[in-house]
Amino acid sequence: MEFISVDGYAMDLNSVNLFVLYKQHLSPVSKGEDVVQIVEDVGGLHATSSTTPYLSLYARCSQFEKKDLDLELYDERTLGKVRCVRKTIYIHPKDRIPIVWKATVGQVITESKGFMTGRGVTEEMYDKLSKDILQMLRGRELAAAEIKATLKTDADVSSILYFMCDQGLLIRARPVKGWRDRRHRYGRFDDYFPDLQLGKFEESEAISELVRLYLASFGPASEVDIAWWTGLGKTKVRKALRELEDQLVDVTINEIGEGFFMLQPDKADMEATKLPREPVINLLPYLDPYLMGYKERRRYLDQVHNNLVFDRSGNVTSVILVDGKVVGVWDFEEDKEPLVKIFLFQELGTALRDKIVAEAERMGEFIAEAKVKVKECESMVPLTERTAGSMMSPLKDCS
DSSP states (O other): OOBOOOBTTEEOHHHHHHHHHHHTTOSTTTOBSOHHHHHHHTTOEEOSSSSHHHHHHHHHBSSOOHHHHHIIIIISOOEEEEEOGGGOEEEEEGGGHHHHHHHHHHHHHHHHHHHHHHTTOOHHHHHHHHHHHHHHTTTOOEEHHHHHHHHTOOSOHHHHHHHHHHHTSEEEEEESSSTTOOOEEEEEHHHHOTTOOTTSSOHHHHHHHHHHHHHHHHOSEEHHHHHHHHOSOHHHHHHHHHHTGGGEEEEEETTTEEEEEEEHHHHHHHHHOBOOSSOOEEEEOTTOTTTTSOSOOTTTSOGGGHHHHBOTTSOBOOEEEETTEEEEEEEEEOSSSOEEEEEESSOOOHHHHHHHHHHHHHHHHHHHSSOOEEEEOSOOOOGGGSOTTGGGSTTTTOO
16 A cells, blocks of 8 residues: 655645545545534535435445434434535534534625515514514424415515524424425424524634634645635635644645645644555535535646536536546436436546446435436536536436
């Protein structure tokens, strides 16, 4: 086995990517069994899509069933859904929720309140209906349609529920139907987490801790990466980095340049981490944490393929990784029968292609809970030339 080496804090990109894969539980030797620990280690699970958290965990766990996430979210309640960085819904461990909430609540509240008022909900309407909703949900969970029907109101109840979630009054609970359903039931936050104090941190304290946690999951990373991921802007991030200065190591990534940071314990970990002998292959869902962790994407993507991987809004599609680098795109459909499509950016050789196909079969069978076929596409339409949401079905029209 070779070892990752750190010489003057200058590192090659391949070693950096393999180390981040290790931290993200995407290396064969770092896959785990503890769902909560994995969610903590990867910086939270992107949960705007209903299916992404399950597929992200399947890619990272040595053994995983869909019920494992449901157990922690809805029964044990060790995890919770909260809108935080970049005003995006994430799944975080219970104890981390006060940090991510306090660090980002300003930007989140401003947007959701604007959305609500834009839907015609006045302050007077909100004051009355929010009190009625809290009373209605005491000790139980209801879907938006059920809440609206009970209230007997023409007001835009969904926007009220979003705002109440962002204030920490409500929480997104079980989906209305199965794991693919985007519709939530809603419960009271204080029913879910009766002992959790959202206001226990000052904003600056929460931001510094959020930046530290980000680096623990994604470092080495740049100030630009951190500002983009948190959505907080460079001024607040720069202040947090100054406060964390004695915990940081300055890093140069040979193929990209200077200006990267990692936590001091990561230096020793990188020196001790063994590089795998065989290529590390991963199929990741769209909006996976690893893919959405950086503004600087040259670290894992040849820019000539950017339009095949990111849409016009900067959302990433489902990808195929080899040693942390994007080599293709995959998709799942159930039109006539369960089918996984793959599109490889270049010829990779028969042995590597066969391993990718095997991973595609494995992922497809997890989704469909049945045997699947794999089809290799010869071309795809760039996401930037398609309508919004195309990253959810990138190979829909492939040939």
